[in-house]
Amino acid sequence: xxxxxxxxxxxxxxxxxxxxxxxxxxxxxxxxxxxxxxxxxxxxxxxxxxxxxxxxxxxxxxxxxxxxxxxxxxxxxxxxxxxxxxxxxxxxxxxxxxxxxxxxxxxxxxxxxxxxxxxxxxxxxxxxxxxxxxxxxxxxxxxxxxxxxxxxxxxxxxxxxxxxxxxxxxxxxxxxxxxxxxxxxxxxxxxxxxx
Numbered sequence: 001x002x003x004x005x006x007x008x009x010x011x012x013x014x015x016x017x018x019x020x021x022x023x024x025x026x027x028x029x030x031x032x033x034x035x036x037x038x039x040x041x042x043x044x045x046x047x048x049x050x051x052x053x054x055x056x057x058x059x060x061x062x063x064x065x066x067x068x069x070x071x072x073x074x075x076x077x078x079x080x081x082x083x084x085x086x087x088x089x090x091x092x093x094x095x096x097x098x099x100x101x102x103x104x105x106x107x108x109x110x111x112x113x114x115x116x117x118x119x120x121x122x123x124x125x126x127x128x129x130x131x132x133x134x135x136x137x138x139x140x141x142x143x144x145x146x147x148x149x150x151x152x153x154x155x156x157x158x159x160x161x162x163x164x165x166x167x168x169x170x171x172x173x174x175x176x177x178x179x180x181x182x183x184x185x186x187x188x189x190x191x192x193x194x195x
Contacts (some may be wrong), residue, residue, distance in 0.1 A: 006081045015049045020090045067097040068141040108141045113176045126167045129159045150186035
């Protein structure tokens, strides 16, 4: 019997279940990226058996790929790439190892938060304009939002009235939200003639 129903219990695929049950949360597993989907990435694990349905018994959800912001999973990994990931959980519904690639990478936001005090002036580059403000990259992989009302000392209709993507600006950290992983970056805190 093939299909999803054939992989849900240990009796249907004993080798896969024995492998998954032998794993421990936090363990580092290595493998090769076997498929990239819009919902995540499958890995063929070095020490694991093949999966009877999926392209590999390891799976990384999109949020677990990287600490950095990205548009598509293919911006982070490519098919055939070798990676090492941390085991988060053993998914008993789809018998697969739930993995995190980002857990094995340095967290640039935490390093940023540890070294940048509130009140620090930062120079950054505008990366995106949205109706309610502008995103500014202030360090490698670190972006914060400057709300529309904080972009200028005068009332604005749209961020394009004062900044464009690519502009260099000076902002001030007024808060670093570790949970939401973003700094608050008002620009009006900087004197008008300083940029």
